[in-house]
Amino acid sequence: xxxxxxxxxxxxxxxxxxxxxxxxxxxxxxxxxxxxxxxxxxxxxxxxxxxxxxxxxxxxxxxxxxxxxxxxxxxxxxxxxxxxxxxxxxxxxxxxxxxxxxxxxxxxxxxxxxxxxxxxxxxxxxxxxxxxxxxxxxxxxxxxxxxxxxxxxxxxxxxxxxxxxxxxxxxxxxxxxxxxxxxxxxxxxxxxxxxxxxxxxxxxxxxxxxxxxxxxxxxxxxxxxxxxxxxxxxxxxxxxxxxxxxxxxxxxx
Amino acid sequence: xxxxxxxxxxxxxxxxxxxxxxxxxxxxxxxxxxxxxxxxxxxxxxxxxxxxxxxxxxxxxxxxxxxxxxxxxxxxxxxxxxxxxxxxxxxxxxxxxxxxxxxxxxxxxxxxxxxxxxxxxxxxxxxxxxxxxxxxxxxxxxxxxxxxxxxxxxxxxxxxxxxxxxxxxxxxxxxxxxxxxxxxxxxxxxxxxxxxxxxxxxxxxxxxxxxxxxxxxxxxxxxxxxxxxxxxxxxxxxxxxxxxxxxxxxxxx
DNA sequence: GCTTGACCCTGACGCGGCGTCAGGCTGTTG
DNA sequence: CAACAGCCTGACGCCGCGTCAGGGTCAAGC
Numbered sequence: 001x002x003x004x005x006x007x008x009x010x011x012x013x014x015x016x017x018x019x020x021x022x023x024x025x026x027x028x029x030x031x032x033x034x035x036x037x038x039x040x041x042x043x044x045x046x047x048x049x050x051x052x053x054x055x056x057x058x059x060x061x062x063x064x065x066x067x068x069x070x071x072x073x074x075x076x077x078x079x080x081x082x083x084x085x086x087x088x089x090x091x092x093x094x095x096x097x098x099x100x101x102x103x104x105x106x107x108x109x110x111x112x113x114x115x116x117x118x119x120x121x122x123x124x125x126x127x128x129x130x131x132x133x134x135x136x137x138x139x140x141x142x143x144x145x146x147x148x149x150x151x152x153x154x155x156x157x158x159x160x161x162x163x164x165x166x167x168x169x170x171x172x173x174x175x176x177x178x179x180x181x182x183x184x185x186x187x188x189x190x191x192x193x194x195x196x197x198x199x200x201x202x203x204x205x206x207x208x209x210x211x212x213x214x215x216x217x218x219x220x221x222x223x224x225x226x227x228x229x230x231x232x233x234x235x236x237x238x239x240x241x242x243x244x245x246x247x248x249x250x251x252x253x
Numbered sequence: 254x255x256x257x258x259x260x261x262x263x264x265x266x267x268x269x270x271x272x273x274x275x276x277x278x279x280x281x282x283x284x285x286x287x288x289x290x291x292x293x294x295x296x297x298x299x300x301x302x303x304x305x306x307x308x309x310x311x312x313x314x315x316x317x318x319x320x321x322x323x324x325x326x327x328x329x330x331x332x333x334x335x336x337x338x339x340x341x342x343x344x345x346x347x348x349x350x351x352x353x354x355x356x357x358x359x360x361x362x363x364x365x366x367x368x369x370x371x372x373x374x375x376x377x378x379x380x381x382x383x384x385x386x387x388x389x390x391x392x393x394x395x396x397x398x399x400x401x402x403x404x405x406x407x408x409x410x411x412x413x414x415x416x417x418x419x420x421x422x423x424x425x426x427x428x429x430x431x432x433x434x435x436x437x438x439x440x441x442x443x444x445x446x447x448x449x450x451x452x453x454x455x456x457x458x459x460x461x462x463x464x465x466x467x468x469x470x471x472x473x474x475x476x477x478x479x480x481x482x483x484x485x486x487x488x489x490x491x492x493x494x495x496x497x498x499x500x501x502x503x504x505x506x
Numbered sequence: 507g508c509t510t511g512a513c514c515c516t517g518a519c520g521c522g523g524c525g526t527c528a529g530g531c532t533g534t535t536g
Numbered sequence: 537c538a539a540c541a542g543c544c545t546g547a548c549g550c551c552g553c554g555t556c557a558g559g560g561t562c563a564a565g566c
Contacts, residue, residue, distance in 0.1 A: 001483065006542065011483070020545090021524060036532055038543055054350070061522070080354055087351045094347060097307070098340045101333055230264065232254075259513065269514090274553060289561055291514060315552075 002032070003041045012049055027066045028052060051079060058086045170196050174240050175233040184242035193240070193247035209251035216244030255285070256294045265302055280319045281305060304332060311339045423449050427493055428486040437495035446493070446500035462504035469497030 009016045022028040023039065028049055030039035041049075048069060055065040068074065174192055182188050193212075200207040219229060219241040229237035262269045275281040276292065281302055283292035294302075301322065308318040321327065321335075427445055435441050446465075453460040453468075460468075472482060472494040482490035 001485070004543075015525080016543090017525065018523085025523095034532095034543095036543080037545095038532080054354075056523095057350075063522090084351065084354045087347060087354060091344065091347045091351060094340060094344045097310075098337065098344060101307075101337045101340060230254075257514075268554080270554065271552085273516090278552095287514095287561095289514080290516095291561080309552095 001043065003046075005030075005039050005041075008041045008046070008049070011046075012053065014049075014053070022049075022052070022062075025062060025066075027062050054083050058083070058090070166199055170199060171229075171232055171236075171240075174243070175236055178233055178236055178239045184239045185246040189239075189243040190247040190250055193243040194251070196240075196244065197247070209248040213245045213248035216241045216248065219244070254296065256299075258283075258292050258294075261294045261299065261302070264299075265306065267302075267306070275302075275305070275315075278315060278319075280315055307336050311336070311343070419452055423452060424482075424485055424489075424493075427496070428489055431486055431489055431492045437492045438499040442492075442496040443500040443503055446496040447504070449493075449497065450500070462501040466498050466501035469494045469501065472497070 003011065005016045005019045009019060019028070019039070023030065028045060030041045031045055032040040032042070034040055051069055052062075052065055055068060056062065060068070068079070170192060174189075174196075177189055177192060178184075193216075197207050197209065197212045200212070219237050229240055256264065258269045258272050262272060272281070272292070276283065281298060283294045284298055285293040285295070287293055304322055305315075305318055308321060309315065313321070321332070423445060427442075427449075430442055430445060431437075446469075450460050450462070450465045453465070472490050482493055
């Protein structure tokens with residue numbers, strides 16, 4: 001059994017133009033041509049196309065796909081293992097994004113009683129603790145988010161203003177410590193971190209030192225957190241992150 | 254707080270060139286310029302960039318991203334909902350691909366005692382039942398795959414040759430029936446389907462009519478199955494699929 | 507006050523991965 | 537043998553940037 005371009009295209013969901021292109025660049029040459037010059041693809045070509053499409057779907061440039069598939073040292077099983085690994089990475093990344101979007105949605109619902117102007121007035125632009133549950137999920141214990149939901153749902157606008165004031169206070173003192181050259185892993189900085197942890201525990205959810213350390217990692221790893229702190233003072237994201245993790249180690253040790 | 258191009262680029266992981274581009278095409282204009290003409294991005298720009306990157310990551314062309322974000326009727330919550338939906342779709346698609354690759358790997362392991370040449374000699378190019386577990390997963394009852402693993406692991410090369418001969422026989426008679434104009438939902442075709450089902454049950458795993466019907470769906474929906482049958486005779490994938498499902502209905506009823 | 511080096515600007519060209527004609531040959535069906 | 541679907545080979549275009557080139561800006565250190 002063999003196929004013409006059009007048939008293969010329909011079978012695999014790509015366009016005829018794409019197959020022409022792959023022929024031209026040498027990525028997938030039909031194993032035969034008819035007397036009239038028609039491309040004729042056989043089953044090996046189909047197999048190869050399948051591999052090409054997986055790699056392409058994973059974002060590889062076509063030239064690299066060609067070198068991968070033409071490598072005589074790479075057996076089919078190796079391709080499968082590689083593809084499996086890459087697909088799982090992608091799966092993880094996507095579910096992280098899904099979780100992040102869900103948290104954003106929930107955060108919005110949470111603040112539903114406030115008008116956009118009020119929210120902006122209260123939070124400046126962004127309240128990092130809203131995203132804490134993202135860390136939670138990564139470090140287990142998903143009960144915390146529900147807890148946070150319950151507590152914050154019951155909070156009045158005045159409560160929110162107090163939260164905001166406390167947050168500003170701690171963050172301001174972090175920034176001051178950074179500016180004064182206080183080491184991020186000094187006792188003073190760790191005390192601030194501990195205050196920060198208790199602030200979260202009081203207003204949002206039980207924030208164990210372990211969970212707090214997880215948050216600390218996110219303060220530099222997650223662009224939104226990083227941006228929040230960098231906006232207050234350059235280098236603050238790294239500084240708070242270090243202090244928080246040092247404090248967590250101290251609490252544990 | 255505001256940022257220069259370079260700072261925003263580092264913060265968000267895009268390149269300066271990309272930000273220039275987005276400015277040029279009007280997708281993300283910095284809300285200010287310094288006296289010297291430097292771009293100055295504020296927090297709203299950061300927010301917008303965030304949205305842009307999510308949509309871009311989902312594969313939207315930039316122009317469409319712009320219209321989405323500039324639509325005055327679409328509030329932020331709607332964007333979040335849309336993004337959530339799309340991300341979940343992608344998640345589903347990716348995990349389907351992961352499952353497919355895993356099945357391929359397991360199938361390879363199953364045939365590990367045969368050299369590639371022998372495998373090719375025995376199977377032609379591809380044995381559809383190897384992939385049955387993919388259907389299994391979709392219709393529950395994952396015990397079947399393990400059963401298949403146990404049985405096939407104990408099979409000799411001679412057994413495989415018998416399997417291959419039986420498979421060819423049934424498929425050949427399906428093709429003949431198709432060629433002879435026998436209706437796919439006729440009793441004769443259903444008898445062939447029943448034979449096919451028992452063939453699977455004998456050699457691989459208990460294949461209930463329900464599971465068989467699931468396989469039947471896959472024979473047209475999955476390009477690899479479809480290709481296998483189309484290679485024997487054009488239209489055979491649809492034919493076998495219909496016969497198998499008709500037989501399943503008959504067995505149930 | 508001047509240099510140095512990092513950063514910013516605006517063109518302009520190029521490239522990957524095709525989409526989309528155009529102009530012409532092939533092959534099956536009635 | 538006509539018609540129509542499907543094949544062929546150019547060739548041009550588009551998107552989303554990468555990558556120079558040529559030149560201004562700004563903070564730091566001498």
